[in-house]
Amino acid sequence: MDKKIILITGATDGIGKETATTLAKQGHHIIVHGRNEKKAQDVAAEIKRITGNDEIEIAIADLLSFKAIKTMADGLCQKHDHLDILINNAGAVFSKDLVLTEDGEERTFQLNAYAPFLLTHLLLPLLQKSPSARVIFESSAAHGVSRKPDFNDMKCEKKYDAQGNYCLSKLYVIWVMQHFAKYLAEKNIGNITMNATHPGMVMTKFGQNEKKGFIVDLIYSISYKLGLGDTIEDGAKSEIYLATSSEVEKITGKFYSNKCKLEIPKQKHYSEENEKAIWDYCMKICKPFMGEYK
Ligand SMILES: NC(=O)c1ccc[n+]([C@@H]2O[C@H](COP(=O)([O-])OP(=O)(O)OC[C@H]3O[C@@H](n4cnc5c(N)ncnc54)[C@H](OP(=O)(O)O)[C@@H]3O)[C@@H](O)[C@H]2O)c1
Known part of the structure; x- marks a missing residue:
């Protein structure tokens, strides 16, 4: 692959940092997004x-x-004349207390679904200037439950x-992605x-530092301590x-498993x-911040 300009959100830790490092090794121009400037500089x-x-x-922004x-x-x-790849990787599960953001939205939904919606919209002018651009949304198998x-x-x-809100936010982000593919086709x-x-x-x-409830915390911490999950490289x-x-290269509007296999997302609530309802909701709350692509 030729050298690409690639923005990865949440590239200061975990999967995003690993993705940024691997793509940097391949010789691409990498934009490490973080919310903490010092941490982003160090990474x-x-x-x-x-x-x-x-x-x-x-590039720095609190995605909340x-x-x-x-x-x-x-x-x-x-700063840039185009962007080739946007990886909407940043995400989190929060604590058992309901907290609204400065925008008045539930924070899990905002970080995991509304933020990728808005950022992708705002970067469309740059993505359009790439000969062939890709946007990737990190969801989760949790959408299925x-x-x-x-x-x-x-x-x-x-x-x-x-x-529960985490699972729902990861379902919403799949629907946002699917609708985005249709929106681009219409335009x-x-x-x-x-x-x-x-x-x-x-x-x-x-999820290790959030108090999500006794049982959920126990599952997270036991899985972590016993090393039951995949390595960050595999993730x-x-x-x-x-x-x-x-x-x-030409595939759009689809969902892929962690084994890089095409899968149909769970259809129970689809x-x-x-x-369209989640798309319209994102459009409504993000409209004051959006430019030409409304
Ligand atoms: N780990 C899993 O088992 C798993 C499973 C399914 C899906 N996922 C998804 O994979 C993605 C990456 O997760 P991970 O496991 O790599 O998590 P992680 O190690 O906690 O890293 C999350 C990244 O997102 C950034 N971030 C969090 N809140 C942010 C905010 N408000 N504004 C800007 N950046 C923010 C973090 O920044 P800081 O460095 O400042 O903390 C960090 O760079 C997430 O979307 C997650 O939902 C993970």
Whole structure:
């Protein structure tokens, strides 16, 4: 693959950091996104040292803030003339207490689904300038055990639980990705593909420091301590595959397993209406921060 400009969100730790390092080794220009500038600088320096690739830059935004996402995206649009690959990797599961963001949204939904929606929209002008661009959304197999969506309770006033919201957010991000592929087709934007994946159960710090409830915490900590999951190297493989493999060059709107196999996402709660409902909700809340692509 020729040298690409690649932005990876949440590249300061875990799977995103591994993906950034591997793609840097392949000689690409890497934009390490982080929310903490010092940590991002340290990771960029480490990647340069390990790989010998000097084309590593950083971009900073707390993805729990629509304003911060817009500021970062505007900066990238000014600095670069195109973007080839966007990997929406950052994500988290939060604690058992319901917390709304500064934008008034439930934070699991905002970080894992609304933030990739907004960032991808804001970077469309740059992605359109690539001869062949790809956007990857990191979902999770957890989408398959999601509760039924309630589009009348998006702020979770009636129902919130940490793990349940995580599962639902990962279902929403698949639907956002699928709808994005249709949206691009409607707009005759043919140079950008959109796909989602699941990394496996991966031994990162993911979820280890959040109090999600006794049983859920126990499962997370026992799996971590016993090393029951996949290595971080294995966890990064499906993102890297979707970002670089010629096998998926023309594929769009699909979901891939952690073994890089095409899969149908779980259909239990799927309907075209539901897919459109989450898209419309993202559009409504993100509209004040969006540019020409509304
Ligand atoms: N690990 C698993 O078993 C597993 C399974 C299924 C899906 N996933 C998904 O895989 C992705 C990566 O997870 P991981 O295991 O690598 O987790 P991780 O080790 O906790 O890394 C998460 C990354 O996201 C960043 N991040 C978190 N909140 C952010 C915010 N508000 N603004 C900006 N960046 C933020 C973190 O930044 P800091 O470095 O500042 O903390 C870090 O770089 C996530 O989307 C996760 O849901 C993971």
